[in-house]
Amino acid sequence: MKISRLHIDGFAVEDYQTITKEDIAGGDLLLKGGNRSGKTLTINALLYALYGPRATLGIQPGRTSTVEIQFDNGHQLHRGGGGRSYDDGTEEVEKEAAEDLLEELIGPEDITTLQFVHSETDKLPLSRLSKPQLIQSIRQIIGSNLQQELEDYRDERDSLEQEIEQVRRTELAPVQRELEEIDIGQVESRLEKIEKLQSLIDTGRIEIIRDRLLENEELNEELQDLYDRKRTIEQELRKKDRQLREARRYTQEVNDLILNAIEELSCPVCDQVVAESTANHRLDRGKCPHCGQDRSLDDLKTNLRSRVESADDTVNQLEAGIEELKEEQAEIENEIDSIQASIPDLSDLNDLTKFTLEDNNYDIEAVAERTKNELEQHRAEVDRLNTQKQSLEEERDEIQDSLDEMDESLEQVTERIDELERDSFEEIVMSFQEKWSENYEAPCWRIGP
CATH class of the missing domain: 3.40.50.300 (P-loop containing nucleotide triphosphate hydrolases)
Incomplete structure (x- = not known):
């Protein structure tokens, strides 16, 4: 028109x-x-x-x-x-x-x-372009035969970047989360205590420990109280550790979302990528960047900022809470060590041994039967978790190898794009100057001095 x-x-x-x-x-x-x-x-x-x-x-x-x-x-x-x-x-x-x-x-x-x-040269669209954008615009004007090749490489680069991000998000991240959830250390720590208890049973030391505890009821109650407090703290620590992992993961996912939104906008329904220029144009006009429908994004932006800040606050609070619990745990362990040091026969006592004796009314046969069953269960659980971990690590390594290959291809494509842009720059400038002069001189005689 x-x-x-x-x-x-x-x-x-x-x-x-x-x-x-x-x-x-x-x-x-x-x-x-x-x-x-x-x-x-x-x-x-x-x-x-x-x-x-x-x-x-x-x-x-x-x-x-x-x-x-x-x-x-x-x-x-x-x-x-x-x-x-x-x-x-x-x-x-x-x-x-x-x-x-x-x-x-x-x-x-x-x-x-x-x-x-117009005469406002500093506000002309070309003056706001970066050097690569300016070169691309010049190529389009002069019809450079390199333009199609560059566009093909850029399309390949964009496709690789999207594929890499898709693999990281939908394949690698879930495997890494599963690996984080496998807490072999906790199971192995309990297995070590069970094996120590089994050793006390095999050597007869468990009977000496039982006798010393039953002889001194006040000492027994004091140790029971300390071990109860220690167990409560350990349970709270495990709970806060899980919450901290989830909060950190949420913060990272939000940061990834913001980063992706800067680089590209994809529809959450069909996963089709919306061009950045189109998305920005829609946002400037107060429309949804995905579908172009009228809507205010102020509430969404405010809600997103609030969630990020809330997640950061949660991480800080959890870290502070964990530090306090660890300090309290250390104090309790020092008290237990002090008591056991004063009574050599209790030097091998730990929380598992104390609770097992208490739960079985200090019946050594019942303690031995329970210890035998728990030993079998925990050894089997450690084997299962190690097998699961090994399988996930192999899957993770395969995905990472695939990502490394794609990263290498992306690097090669990017280098080729840089090479084409660099090597052809002088030719492009000369061609543009000739075409500009030709088009400028045509109307000059009609404009006048």
Whole structure:
């Protein structure tokens, strides 16, 4: 579509209350005039009509500003008084619907605004591009034969990055979580105590320990109280350790989510990737970055920040709580060691031996039977956990090997992209200068000095 009529009323400055241009014809639209003749004002008015006050250059339109554009196909665009409408001759739509229809007809804002060349050089779209982005734009303009090859490599790079992230998230992470949940150390520690108790039974030392405890009821109760407190602390420590792992995992998952959102946005339903430019454009207009529907993201952003901060606070609180419990545990163990040091016959006593005696009413035969059963169960459990751990480690290593291969391929593709961009830069600049001069000189004789 091309502009055929333009009407500007009350836009920004008093010197140009009304500008109307009828029957605009030709190809490209060129604005010519002296200083303060309205060139930049007209460009700003066009940008305002198309995309609102956010797109203007150093000028803030008032609520009474009105801009009307008529296109060569008869469609009309109107913006002013805080509203906007688009009329295609059969139907008039307003507000967001008008912007959606306009974008569908002329393209997204970041592409359309590239066509506006004005005197605010520091605000020109090209001036805001990075060197790689600028080179890519030049290639597109001059039709470099390297462009397709570069695009193919970039597509391959993007595909590899998505595949790597998918494997890390859906294959590697679950295996690592399973490995973290396997607590062989705790089972082995209890097995070691059971084996020690079995040794006390085999050597007859268990009877001496039993006799000393029964001889001194006050000492027995004191030790029982200390071991009860120690067991309670150990249970609380295990609970907090699990909570801490979960909180750290949640924080890491949120951080990964934010990182992924920066690099790419994928639909949570179909897992299709939404282009970053499209997502940013939708966000700027207050729409959902996934589906483009109108919605406020303020609550979502606030909720996400709140959850991240809450998770961080939880981690800090759990770490502080664990440290306090460990200090209390150390104090109790020192008290137990002090008591046992004063009575040599109790030097081999530990919490498992004490609780086993207590639970079986100090009956040595019952203690021996229970110890035998627990010994078999815990040895079998250690074997099972070791087998499970080995299997998961092998699975993890296979996934990691696959990721390493993909990372290597990604590195090679990235190096090839860098090589193509670097080696062709001089040729691209020269070709662009020639094409720019050719296109610039063509209209110069018509513009005049």
